[in-house]
Amino acid sequence: xxxxxxxxxxxxxxxxxxxxxxxxxxxxxxxxxxxxxxxxxxxxxxxxxxxxxxxxxxxxxxxxxxxxxxxxxxxxxxxxxxxxxxxxxxxxxxxxxxxxxxxxxxxxxxxxxxxxxxxxxxxxxxxxxxxxxxxxxxxxxxxxxxxx
Amino acid sequence: xxxxxxxxxxxxxxxxxxxxxxxxxxxxxxxxxxxxxxxxxxxxxxxxxxxxxxxxxxxxxxxxxxxxxxxxxxxxxxxxxxxxxxxxxxxxxxxxxxxxxxxxxxxxxxxxxxxxxxxxxxxxxxxxxxxxxxxxxxxxxxxxxxxx
Amino acid sequence: xxxxxxxxxxxxxxxxxxxxxxxxxxxxxxxxxxxxxxxxxxxxxxxxxxxxxxxxxxxxxxxxxxxxxxxxxxxxxxxxxxxxxxxxxxxxxxxxxxxxxx
Amino acid sequence: xxxxxxxxxxxxxxxxxxxxxxxxxxxxxxxxxxxxxxxxxxxxxxxxxxxxxxxxxxxxxxxxxxxxxxxxxxxxxxxxxxxxxxxxxxxxxxxxxxxxxx
Numbered sequence: 001x002x003x004x005x006x007x008x009x010x011x012x013x014x015x016x017x018x019x020x021x022x023x024x025x026x027x028x029x030x031x032x033x034x035x036x037x038x039x040x041x042x043x044x045x046x047x048x049x050x051x052x053x054x055x056x057x058x059x060x061x062x063x064x065x066x067x068x069x070x071x072x073x074x075x076x077x078x079x080x081x082x083x084x085x086x087x088x089x090x091x092x093x094x095x096x097x098x099x100x101x102x103x104x105x106x107x108x109x110x111x112x113x114x115x116x117x118x119x120x121x122x123x124x125x126x127x128x129x130x131x132x133x134x135x136x137x138x139x140x141x142x143x144x145x146x147x148x
Numbered sequence: 149x150x151x152x153x154x155x156x157x158x159x160x161x162x163x164x165x166x167x168x169x170x171x172x173x174x175x176x177x178x179x180x181x182x183x184x185x186x187x188x189x190x191x192x193x194x195x196x197x198x199x200x201x202x203x204x205x206x207x208x209x210x211x212x213x214x215x216x217x218x219x220x221x222x223x224x225x226x227x228x229x230x231x232x233x234x235x236x237x238x239x240x241x242x243x244x245x246x247x248x249x250x251x252x253x254x255x256x257x258x259x260x261x262x263x264x265x266x267x268x269x270x271x272x273x274x275x276x277x278x279x280x281x282x283x284x285x286x287x288x289x290x291x292x293x294x295x296x
Numbered sequence: 297x298x299x300x301x302x303x304x305x306x307x308x309x310x311x312x313x314x315x316x317x318x319x320x321x322x323x324x325x326x327x328x329x330x331x332x333x334x335x336x337x338x339x340x341x342x343x344x345x346x347x348x349x350x351x352x353x354x355x356x357x358x359x360x361x362x363x364x365x366x367x368x369x370x371x372x373x374x375x376x377x378x379x380x381x382x383x384x385x386x387x388x389x390x391x392x393x394x395x396x397x398x
Numbered sequence: 399x400x401x402x403x404x405x406x407x408x409x410x411x412x413x414x415x416x417x418x419x420x421x422x423x424x425x426x427x428x429x430x431x432x433x434x435x436x437x438x439x440x441x442x443x444x445x446x447x448x449x450x451x452x453x454x455x456x457x458x459x460x461x462x463x464x465x466x467x468x469x470x471x472x473x474x475x476x477x478x479x480x481x482x483x484x485x486x487x488x489x490x491x492x493x494x495x496x497x498x499x500x
Contacts, residue, residue: 182500198473201476
């Protein structure tokens with residue numbers, strides 16, 4: 001039940017160990033790690049964010065996940081600053097008695113984060129830098145969670 | 149792209165680091181960990197399996213996941229023997245350029261494993277031991293992956 | 297800018313010309329040339345859409361930043377809002393492209 | 399047991415009375431009292447369903463193990479099969495409850 005916005009790297013294995021220690025009712029833990037993908041000639045990627053709003057947005061997204069699924073633990077970590085290909089960008093952990101809830105909540109957190117959390121990616125390439133355009137597939141992915 | 153059936157514990161954080169080292173095209177990594185859930189008074193759980201068929205079944209399930217999704221890496225580890233509440237039972241790792249593929253493949257692996265891999269759980273409680281009955285929800289979960 | 301506060305008498309409202317704290321991110325920030333500033337729009341600017349329309353008259357940098365108004369998102373006090381949203385008293389207004397984190 | 403091999407002449411088939419390697423798991427194993435054994439069923443036993451029917455005549459332990467035949471799963475040579483599946487030559491046949499791993 002926490003969110004972190006940080007420049008430093010993270011270790012989801014250690015986070016899972018910490019989150020689940022002594023909790024014997026859990027049963028299912030899902031992690032998602034998003035990394036800087038080198039789509040060809042990427043030198044680095046810089047993540048800008050909106051301090052204050054970022055934390056608020058992530059907390060709202062996490063609260064919504066907790067409202068929808070029976071989670072025993074959850075964690076969202078998002079990095080900002082300059083990252084290299086292969087570096088971790090975002091980490092999500094969900095733990096629940098039921099695997100389906102853990103899977104769905106983790107995917108929900110990522111889909112919402114991709115459309116709600118105020119982060120912007122700038123790609124630095126040998127021939128210059130440019131802002132990554134919003135992927136329409138992310139908006140579509142988010143829409144599947146709309147409550148009817 | 150490997151399966152392991154073992155008595156020893158595993159460390160998915162270390163497995164992820166090993167699987168993704170130097171692979172900068174990945175982008176999305178999902179892990180699933182299934183643990184022994186104490187549903188009230190559980191002393192221990194013993195997992196029996198069918199040596200030989202277990203590996204074959206897990207390899208088939210993994211091959212099917214690789215056929216369906218563009219995975220850059222995958223791993224299935226399943227333990228057998230006597231485990232305590234909170235202990236790891238099963239670990240799955242999927243890595244892909246796309247998060248939806250990684251999520252779907254991990255959930256697919258778990259749903260198939262739950263209905264295809266020859267493991268049987270025996271719960272040891274203070275008042276005796278009993279075999280865990282197959283959960284009909286697992287059969288239903290598997291059916292959602294049927295190709296039409 | 298006049299903030300509509302029904303509970304206050306009319307003589308009070310007239311004095312409440314407010315300064316808005318503005319924040320810009322990503323290419324909106326780059327085009328405007330700064331990350332934040334404080335501005336005092338005229339009294340008839342009460343919504344995000346009206347604020348954008350007014351900003352576009354304030355210089356080439358704003359014109360460039362808001363040229364593709366459809367692709368710009370806004371937040372008031374750190375919450376995503378539609379262009380029709382009213383800007384409250386002492387609001388922090390942010391403009392940015394669609395988000396691309398995760 | 400006769401294995402149907404169309405490519406072989408009839409005089410050959412008659413000699414091929416085979417021993418099946420059987421494996422039992424979980425409560426099937428517990429009820430039968432052993433994890434594996436080799437048995438030679440009569441020639442007319444060619445499918446899993448026929449093998450179960452014959453085993454049930456071989457003693458109280460088999461009767462108990464196969465009492466709820468619907469809840470028993472079978473594998474031939476480590477592949478899940480239906481009760482109608484033919485048991486091939488030198489097959490390893492396994493009986494077990496629905497799996498509960500993961």
